Amino acid sequence: MELRQLKYFLKAKELLNFTEAAAALYISQSTLSQQIKQLEDELQVPLFNRIGKRITLTEAGDLFAVYAQQSINKAADGLELLKDLNNLETGKVAIGVTYALRHVVIKALILFSSEYPKIQFEIIFGTSQELIQKLNHFQLDVILTFEEIASEAHFKYLELFTSPMALVTSSETSLKNKKTISLEEISTLPLAMPAGGFSTTQFISKAFEKSNLYPKITIEINDIPTLLELIKTGKWHTILTKTTIENEKDLHAIPIKGKNMTRTAMLISLKEVYEKKAVTAFLKILIANLK
Amino acid sequence: MELRQLKYFLKAKELLNFTEAAAALYISQSTLSQQIKQLEDELQVPLFNRIGKRITLTEAGDLFAVYAQQSINKAADGLELLKDLNNLETGKVAIGVTYALRHVVIKALILFSSEYPKIQFEIIFGTSQELIQKLNHFQLDVILTFEEIASEAHFKYLELFTSPMALVTSSETSLKNKKTISLEEISTLPLAMPAGGFSTTQFISKAFEKSNLYPKITIEINDIPTLLELIKTGKWHTILTKTTIENEKDLHAIPIKGKNMTRTAMLISLKEVYEKKAVTAFLKILIANLK
DNA sequence: AAAATCAATCGACAAAACCGATTTAGAAAT
DNA sequence: ATTTCTAAATCGGTTTTGTCGATTGATTTT
Incomplete structure (x- = not known):
């Protein structure tokens, strides 16, 4: 049983005329005749009565047609869905x-x-x-x-894109006018930093190590919005990529001096x-x- | 798109391994590979990711699988129904x-x-x-x-089987002891007959005609149970095949004499x-x- | 580094889908 | 009744395609 045969069957059922159905399907009448016969053989029951030159549906054909149609519809639905997927209508x-x-x-x-x-x-x-x-x-x-x-x-x-690493401070800071800042200067400031899992933290830790500097990290926190709240109090500073505070009005970013201080x-x-x-x-x- | 290909696809989806799926389907791995590819070409979207030698389902494959399964199920349901029909479980x-x-x-x-x-x-x-x-x-x-x-x-x-034409009377009749009766005798009796559409009526009319007899039909009725009620009153008689009153206790059938007086x-x-x-x-x- | 595994590909073959022509037989027209 | 017409079935031959075995290329495992 193949979808092709089910389609042939349904067209023949619709027109109740093999010759016309074959024409509608763009196949020869002989092919249709053979394919229907093959389907009937597989189903072990005639789908059509051959009354002289006329054909009518058998009870079996009538009952089977419903399922044949549903089978075809489901396959068509699947195809339709994939088209939607390609057209960004779903997914x-x-x-x-x-x-x-x-x-x-x-x-x-x-x-x-x-x-x-x-x-x-x-x-x-x-x-x-x-x-x-x-x-x-x-x-x-x-x-x-x-x-x-x-x-x-x-x-x-x-x-x-690349974004410089920057000291992030409250807008009300005394450091306001600095264009850049060095790691050494930062190491004197009280820092609140993202937790160790964050790649920026790992990156900056290595930079401090290389320079033999020991930053004063008083807070580690794994939630950035909360971290930013803390920075806004002005009591702590932190180090982030500049792009992180793109839309934060109350915060100020001072790029850090030195090579490779970008991400x-x-x-x-x-x-x-x-x-x-x-x-x-x-x-x-x-x-x-x-x- | 053919049911065959949908079956192949689902087995491959199930095992996520073309070689094993091919074995389970009793086809070669190359055939499976080609048929899947052909299906993908028709659907215009890959159903599997080929990650090195491993395969995984794509989003499209995942979504399409539901419809493929339903299509196959509907066809199988149709087949099942026809089996029931053959086993006299439906119809x-x-x-x-x-x-x-x-x-x-x-x-x-x-x-x-x-x-x-x-x-x-x-x-x-x-x-x-x-x-x-x-x-x-x-x-x-x-x-x-x-x-x-x-x-x-x-x-x-x-x-x-054949059944003799018979005069049907009430059990309480004076004709009770007659083994047979002639058309001539009947033509003297008051008759209630089935309406003209009934073949028995047509049959008996012709027989009277041939014998140049004119029966005294006083009632024609197109409902046999009602006719039988009338006969039971004893006021009328009727002519039916003997088999008609097989299970009627209050009625009595006297076969009619003559050739061809059977149906x-x-x-x-x-x-x-x-x-x-x-x-x-x-x-x-x-x-x-x-x- | 070698062996094993798996999907893709290639060429060959067989199955089957398909067609055109013909046959058969019922229906319609003469 | 006879002929004509029409539709399905059937028959051979052609083309398509489903299938296989062998091979390749790439990845994972040993």
Whole structure:
């Protein structure tokens, strides 16, 4: 039993005339005759009565037609769904982001959703390690984070932009007028830092080590919005990429002096996995609206 | 898109391993690989991610699988239904009967239903002409009546038994002891007869004509049970086949003298129409229980 | 580094889908 | 009744395609 045969059968049932049905199906009458016969053989019951040159449906044919039609419909529905998927009328996108790049995703998300309102999103915030693990388990389509120390062969990387590391302070700070600041100066200030899992923290720790400096980290916290609240009190300072506080009015970023004191934002995805149409479209919008 | 390909796809989806799936399907790995590829080409979207030697489902594959399964299920359901039809677990039978043969059908119906309780029946009483017309319009599977004057080529006839024409009277009749009776004697009696549409009435009218006799028909009625009620009063007599009053205790049948004063009960069906399994089985029981 | 595993690909073959022509037989027209 | 017309079945031959075995290329395991 094949869908082809079911389609032939239904057309013959509709027209109750093999010759016409064959014409409507763009096949020869002999082919139709043979295919119907083959189907009947498989079903072990005639679908049509052959009364002289006329044909009528048998009880079996009548009952079977319902299922034949449903079978065809289901297959057609599946095809239709995939078309929708290609036209971005359906589908789910899962994106991982490090908090620092929050505003980049939010902006793209708003733009994308107004154009393709039917696509569902799952936005996962987490540390780079957490996100990479999820990517490897096919739980995310793409992640947005800063460059990794070790790059992996089965990942596809796309650089987005670079952002300087910066001392982040309250807007009311005495450091306000400084254009840049050195690690040494920072090491005298009271710091509140993101927890160890955050790649920025790891990055800056290494920088302090190299310079033989010991920063005064009095608070470690794994929630960035809370961290920013603390900084706004003016009692602590922190170190983040400048882009992290893009839209924060009450905070001020002073770039840090020295080589390599920048980080590169990247898109990371799995190399050999089919990229969903919706993901491709989303990333296109994201990249086009970076500045 | 063919059911074959959908089955292949689902097995591959289930095992996530083309080699094993091919083995489970009793086809070669190369065939499976090609058929999946062909399906993907038609759907214009990959169903699997090929990550090195491993495969995983794509979003499209995941979504499509639901419909593929449903399509296959519907086809299988259709097949299942036809099997039930063959096993007499489902199906409808429409039978036409002339009233005279009522008891034959009732008996068979009771026996058949206890053996195959799921088969539905439609029992249509009517005159021979009415029933034959319905048979020609495929509204009946088979009819049970007396032999027709004109036999038609596209009918299949099966003789069941013969029954003498008889004068039917109340049991309380003075004619009680007669073994037979002549048309001439009958023509002196007050008669209530079935209406002209009934074949028995037509048959007996011709017999009177031939003998140049004029029966005293005072009532014509097109409902046999009512006719029988009238006869039971003893005020009228009627002429029917003896078999008509098989189970009537208060009535008495006196066979009519003369040649050809018998009628033959017959099964009539359409020659070239597939006979439903249920009909075949029903007729077998009917024939086996005639006496 | 070697062996094993797995999907993709290639060429060959067989099955089957398909067609055109013919046959058969019922229906319609003469 | 006879002829004509029409529709389904059937027959051979052609083309398509489903299938296989062998091989390749790439990845994982040993």
